[in-house]
Amino acid sequence: MPPQRLDITVPDSSVEMLKNGSLEVLKHVRKNWKSSDICFKVFTDGVTNRLLGCYLPSDPEDMVLIRVYGRNTDLFIDRKDELQNMELMHSAGLAAPVYLAFNNGLAYQFVPGVVGDERMVQEPTIYRLIAKTMAHMHTLKPLNNEKYRIPSLFPGIRKFLNLASPTFQDSVKNQRFLSKLSTIQDLYNEINHLEDHLVQLGSPVVFCHNDLLLKNIIYNEEKGQVSFIDFEYAHQNFQAFDIANHFCEFCGLESFQPELYPSQKFQKEWLRIYLEEWFCLIGHSSRKVSPKDVETLYVQVNKFALGAHLFWGTWALVQASHSTIDFDYLGYAIDRIGEYYKRKEEFLDLSENKYVENVS
Structure with missing residues (x-):
């Protein structure tokens, strides 16, 4: 079954806006998490997208990754294909599952290691x-x-x-x-x-x-x-x-x-x-x-x-x-x-x- 799609756009012009937008997505991924308890980790290695890790202090490995697509990357990346690729890799046991897609990004499971x-x-x-x-x-x-x-x-x-x-x-x-x-x-x-x-x-x-x-x-x-x-x-x-x-x-x-x-x-x-x-x-x-x-x-x-x-x-x-x-x-x-x-x-x-x- 394809991941759920949300009509939500996560702004990423600042870290605070990225965090606030991610909280809206998390309401659909981790419904039992309290917003006040959620911690964030900003990943800075990527050179195409913005990536934010969201987790509770009690279980940091149960992290949800919120990826916001880079500006104009849809000019050369087919996001529908990307989602199918992730599903294909997950079905083969080679990648983590995708939780849902939103207007300008994805939410998926963190891979510990x-x-x-x-x-x-x-x-x-x-x-x-x-x-x-x-x-x-x-x-x-x-x-x-x-x-x-x-x-x-x-x-x-x-x-x-x-x-x-x-x-x-x-x-x-x-x-x-x-x-x-x-x-x-x-x-x-x-x-x-x-x-x-x-x-x-x-x-x-x-x-x-x-x-x-x-x-x-x-x-x-x-x-x-x-x-x-x-x-x-x-x-x-x-x-x-x-x-x-x-x-x-x-x-x-x-x-x-x-x-x-x-x-x-x-x-x-x-x-x-x-x-x-x-x-x-x-x-x-x-x-x-x-x-x-x-x-x-x-x-x-x-x-x-x-x-x-x-x-x-x-x-x-x-x-x-x-x-x-x-x-x-x-x-x-x-x-x-x-x-x-x-x-x-x-x-x-x-x-x-x-x-x-x-x-x-």
Whole structure:
């Protein structure tokens, strides 16, 4: 059954207005909670939406999350699809339940655990869980939706570019854009070239998270499991893109550090674990993962990392024009698109024949 929908709009121009609006939503989610007893936690990690945790001091883990959509994000995020994605993941035991939707956001269950960071996602116990959970997610089938048949990567980048302004009203921001980034037309040319190359790799099209940054991974040590959160960008996409995007997120968000991109050795061990789980889940449990299997996916993943840089670089250009969140979106766009150009020749030159002899 779809979550309840409320005709309530939660204002978020100040923390106090966000809290007051959330109290109206909570009357429908936790009817026995007294407003005077409710505590709030403002989450500041998100760069797309506002997020508020609501709980009673007697049971802080029974937290309701109130997420208010960022301004103009409906230009590039289909909120109906997002809700279906969350329901799909919850039905598979991979995400928390959604309590209800309101005009400009959602209320859903808090997932207890430790939020991912650069150190945690490189711990063997945890990255094995991440790889296996991603393999599980990649077997899910969205509900009868024709548009889910088309991989979202390149339509998504082109949508961002169509929305991105070639100039900014802020003269300082505009000068920074012109001095650091290619023209919009140059970026269109890059997308066309990259698409021609990547679609020939034969990466399977599966249900992807598409935004598996480290803070969207929650590790519950007691249960020995990881959960993924935030499914705004989830859609059918190239398998190798989802993995590549996760690896790119090792480099960070607030402070982009490309030297943290995982090594070949780390990637290949991660990919081996992923493939073992993937083969088992798709009915090939008797098939052993060969060095060639790992190498093929390794090459695909690193080529699709270029797609991840363009996707989030162009996304950040749109946010730089529209978002009210205090984040240097233009600087992030410069970092990601710059990394695309820096790694373009190296990654496009990768081939299985060139590197397979290094696999043992």
